[in-house]
Amino acid sequence: MCGIFGYVSKTPRTAKETLESLRVLEYRGYDSWGVTVRSNKTFLVEKASGKIGSSIVTLPDSTISLGHTRWATHGGVTKENSHPHLSCDNSLSLVHNGIVENYQLLVKNLSKSHHFRSQTDTEVIIHMIEEEVGSHTLKDAVRKVFSKLEGLNAIAVGSGNGEIVVAKNGSPLVLGEGEDVFYLSSDATAILPHTKRVIFLDDGQLATLGKDGIKIFDLKSGNFIRKKLITLDWSVLDNDLGKYPHYLLKEIYEQPKVIRNVANTLVSEAKILATAVEKAKGTFLIGSGTASYACLAATYLFSKIDRHVNTSFASEFVYLEKFLTKKSLVIALSQSGETIDVVEPLNFAKKSGVRIASIVNALGSTIYRMGDIKILLGAGPELAVASTKAYTAKIAFLLLLTFTLANKVKDAQNLLFQAAGEIERILESSNLKKLKNIAKVLASKEHIYTIGRGVTYALALETAMKIKEVSYIHTEGFAGGELKHGTIALIDKGSPCIVFAPNDETYQAIISNATEIRSRGGLIIGIGPTKADVFDHWIEVKDIQEASLIPLVVPAQILGYYLALEKGYDPDKPRNLAKSVTVK
Numbered sequence: 260m261c262g263i264f265g266y267v268s269k270t271p272r273t274a275k276e277t278l279e280s281l282r283v284l285e286y287r288g289y290d291s292w293g294v295t296v297r298s299n300k301t302f303l304v305e306k307a308s309g310k311i312g313s314s315i316v317t318l319p320d321s322t323i324s325l326g327h328t329r330w331a332t333h334g335g336v337t338k339e340n341s342h343p344h345l346s347c348d349n350s351l352s353l354v355h356n357g358i359v360e361n362y363q364l365l366v367k368n369l370s371k372s373h374h375f376r377s378q379t380d381t382e383v384i385i386h387m388i389e390e391e392v393g394s395h396t397l398k399d400a401v402r403k404v405f406s407k408l409e410g411l412n413a414i415a416v417g418s419g420n421g422e423i424v425v426a427k428n429g430s431p432l433v434l435g436e437g438e439d440v441f442y443l444s445s446d447a448t449a450i451l452p453h454t455k456r457v458i459f460l461d462d463g464q465l466a467t468l469g470k471d472g473i474k475i476f477d478l479k480s481g482n483f484i485r486k487k488l489i490t491l492d493w494s495v496l497d498n499d500l501g502k503y504p505h506y507l508l509k510e511i512y513e514q515p516k517v518i519r520n521v522a523n524t525l526v527s528e529a530k531i532l533a534t535a536v537e538k539a540k541g542t543f544l545i546g547s548g549t550a551s552y553a554c555l556a557a558t559y560l561f562s563k564i565d566r567h568v569n570t571s572f573a574s575e576f577v578y579l580e581k582f583l584t585k586k587s588l589v590i591a592l593s594q595s596g597e598t599i600d601v602v603e604p605l606n607f608a609k610k611s612g613v614r615i616a617s618i619v620n621a622l623g624s625t626i627y628r629m630g631d632i633k634i635l636l637g638a639g640p641e642l643a644v645a646s647t648k649a650y651t652a653k654i655a656f657l658l659l660l661t662f663t664l665a666n667k668v669k670d671a672q673n674l675l676f677q678a679a680g681e682i683e684r685i686l687e688s689s690n691l692k693k694l695k696n697i698a699k700v701l702a703s704k705e706h707i708y709t710i711g712r713g714v715t716y717a718l719a720l721e722t723a724m725k726i727k728e729v730s731y732i733h734t735e736g737f738a739g740g741e742l743k744h745g746t747i748a749l750i751d752k753g754s755p756c757i758v759f760a761p762n763d764e765t766y767q768a769i770i771s772n773a774t775e776i777r778s779r780g781g782l783i784i785g786i787g788p789t790k791a792d793v794f795d796h797w798i799e800v801k802d803i804q805e806a807s808l809i810p811l812v813v814p815a816q817i818l819g820y821y822l823a824l825e826k827g828y829d830p831d832k833p834r835n836l837a838k839s840v841t842v843k
């Protein structure tokens with residue numbers, strides 16, 4: 260959460276470059292933004308609350324710049340609380356991602372001698388560094404101060420002397436080397452337009468960026484660490500909206516390509532993981548939000564091949580991790596590879612000698628690096644906050660995995676190719692028109708229910724998440740059999756319920772559940788291969804056996820998208836959310 264960006268250059272560059280990079284990082288937090296540049300040994304700042312939108316910066320060209328997009332934690336969403344923050348004499352600037360848990364205590368020590376201009380947990384860091392720079396180099400001042408900060412933090416400090424020092428513990432930081440210019444960013448996607456040569460900083464490391472290039476040190480000892488640059492093969496074009504009005508729509512449309520890519524390129528990864536699952540005594544899948552629903556779906560996919568796996572929200576796994584043994588396997592699913600709720604149990608697993616498999620979308624991310632087995636989904640940058648293509652990529656890979664365990668790789672590939680084709684069919688204009696009309700009906704509702712059974716129960720939860728997070732309509736997913744145990748009391752005339760009715764062992768029972776709802780006045784939107792009498796609206800999704808789960812989610816994604824538009828919301832940046840959740 261929060262995006263940070265900066266550069267040190269041998270020749271002056273524009274502040275606009277920083278602002279443009281913040282636009283790429285804005286998915287990490289969009290409560291406010293700010294840019295600073297060095298001018299005559301001190302820093303000038305421009306900042307504002309709200310999204311960047313069409314804002315411009317009028318700061319002069321400079322050899323040092325830092326920028327920040329904020330997801331507020333401590334201190335309201337105001338211009339004053341936006342980063343960058345400056346030292347009292349303006350000779351130092353700071354951007355920060357994380358939470359300084361002990362900031363109140365630290366502020367107490369300095370509040371009399373330093374002028375605080377914000378209510379954030381962040382500002383104290385720059386005043387602490389200001390205290391130390393007189394008697395230390397900037398590198399050592401940052402080391403000293405960073406060791407006093409509690410919590411998971413990444414910082415970048417600009418100095419009037421022409422240097423940037425970054426340090427990290429928990430929050431991500433990537434460094435990039437261009438020609439005569441060195442970059443830092445929370446995410447490689449913002450560095451990619453400038454250079455593909457990057458270094459992912461590890462926790463407990465500090466780096467200096469200056470006229471001598473990038474140098475990395477151990478935070479505790481201060482010792483130099485030799486670290487190689489790696490070359491990313493992502494394309495800059497992946498960040499472009501192209502013909503699409505929003506990233507959410509673009510990423511929904513990219514799914515067929517992503518699914519085919521999983522089928523074509525991840526077969527050997529599926530084999531490696533299948534062997535690990537076979538060897539393990541106890542497999543645990545963990546993830547957060549949408550990734551957790553992919554984990555839940557996996558439990559049903561595994562059960563189809565008569566294997567039991569455990570799953571838990573990553574944030575709840577702390578209460579179950581005692582069941583891990585040295586023979587267990589933890590499979591972590593994450594788009595960003597940075598979700599702290601996932602990183603924490605993985606830290607525990609690592610310390611306990613438990614094998615970890617990481618299934619992530621972001622190369623070089625923390626969770627990717629933590630994996631003993633590393634699987635990259637290859638869905639390309641996902642920039643809309645609501646996850647779509649990374650979710651279907653995870654499901655596609657999990658399907659490939661379970662079929663690999665059953666010695667049916669070719670069957671899995673065939674099903675995935677069919678699923679990709681079916682998504683293309685669903686995204687044809689006649690279907691979109693239908694979904695748009697349904698969205699018009701749903702837009703005025705206060706509540707939407709979604710139901711499924713077996714693997715589509717997991718899908719009902721994901722559908723509810725997708726719709727509520729972009730439309731702000733309360734949407735709740737249930738196992739079809741559960742409504743009659745309480746929730747059915749909420750159904751009255753016109754209550755909409757999305758019903759997943761695939762052509763499998765759940766069909767008869769889910770249609771009965773839909774009928775129970777309709778008898779109480781509910782409005783039934785059926786999604787599946789067969790039109791049932793109980794459906795008021797029907798969205799056809801052809802039967803592709805186990806892979807049906809993949810195209811079945813697409814109408815729900817599109818409904819969410821149209822609902823956001825109907826209600827006048829930005830589908831890419833829902834309120835209160837951020838793409839990469841690096842706070843607990």
Ligand code: F6R
Binds near residue numbers: 594595647725840
């Ligand atoms: C919802 C969504 C979130 C993420 C969750 C985990 O659309 O995107 O629920 O799935 O925050 O994020 P990752 O997958 O990056 O660990």
